[in-house]
Amino acid sequence: MMYLNGKVSLAYERFGRGAPLVLIHGFPLDHSIWDEVTPLLSSTFDLILPDLRGFGESVSSAPAWTMRDLADDLAALLDHLGLESAFLAGHSMGGYVALAFAAAYPQRVRGLALVSSQTAADAPEKRAARHAQVRQIAEDGIGETVAGMTTKLTADTRVQKFVHDLMRKQKPAGYIGSLQAMAERADTMSVLEKNSFPVLLIHGGADGLIPLERAREIQAKVPRARMVELSGAGHMPMMESPREVAEALKSSWAG
Ligand code: MLT
Numbered sequence: 001m002m003y004l005n006g007k008v009s010l011a012y013e014r015f016g017r018g019a020p021l022v023l024i025h026g027f028p029l030d031h032s033i034w035d036e037v038t039p040l041l042s043s044t045f046d047l048i049l050p051d052l053r054g055f056g057e058s059v060s061s062a063p064a065w066t067m068r069d070l071a072d073d074l075a076a077l078l079d080h081l082g083l084e085s086a087f088l089a090g091h092s093m094g095g096y097v098a099l100a101f102a103a104a105y106p107q108r109v110r111g112l113a114l115v116s117s118q119t120a121a122d123a124p125e126k127r128a129a130r131h132a133q134v135r136q137i138a139e140d141g142i143g144e145t146v147a148g149m150t151t152k153l154t155a156d157t158r159v160q161k162f163v164h165d166l167m168r169k170q171k172p173a174g175y176i177g178s179l180q181a182m183a184e185r186a187d188t189m190s191v192l193e194k195n196s197f198p199v200l201l202i203h204g205g206a207d208g209l210i211p212l213e214r215a216r217e218i219q220a221k222v223p224r225a226r227m228v229e230l231s232g233a234g235h236m237p238m239m240e241s242p243r244e245v246a247e248a249l250k251s252s253w254a255g
Contacts, residue, residue: 010073011057012050016042018254019110020083022074023049026092026116027178028145028170029163030056033091037238040246044254048086050077052097054174065177067100067185074101078108087253089113089200091238092210093178099188106195111253113200115245116207116235118214121187130183134176142172152208154234163236192222199225200252202245204233226252 013031021041023034031049038047051058052070062069074097078086085108090098095117102109122130137145146167153163192199199222203215212229219227228248233240 007061009059014048016045016047018045020086021045022086022088024090024094024097026094028167028175036242037246044250054177055170064180067096067181070097071101071104085110087111091115092117096185099191103191109197111198115202118210119189127183130179134179137172137175154236156240159236159239201225201227202248204237205231206234209235
């Protein structure tokens, strides 16, 4: 199903019964990363799974966008579905989108889960590296990025194969727009500090992309945050430990 919004058409899936829960994928992936947790959640949540701009079946004719644009896409999708508010669970870059949404529309957030994500903005060197990566992809394509990321995402060879194939399918424009949006994003710790919606942190102990320490820093500053640490998981806990991820979401928000 597609939702049309000016320059952007947003693909999403929706199924299940219960409170609305939006599952937001990370970079450079699409909604199919959630396929192993959704059967475990569909009897307790009304699941909404968008493909972010530039990924999966979603398309954008804009050459660049911001986290706020991605948050506005989500708000437009909720409007389209007639939902005033929802629970949000964002994986990695999807967490940055969820945080940007919470910054702009705090009253629409019933609860926010960061899965392998962080509130910190990029350090200057990281920002520069993202812009260099944009230039590299524009010249040579996505091959180097895919090769570099696959083993960082997970040590599980089955999951590596899945994410490798999924990353290969995504378009360079999605990589480029997202890298620019990530590079320019703001620090969002204050969004969690000044609002009162429930916060859930799900993080792998072996995350090679965003260290567990980032989640611990949030927990130290946001005491109401519930932390679920999955010691054996890397950056893809929804595929490496789907039962534990589903249980964390259900025990926090279902019922
Ligand atoms: C992601 O997994 O979504 C990204 O790698 C996160 C990032 O690069 O900050």
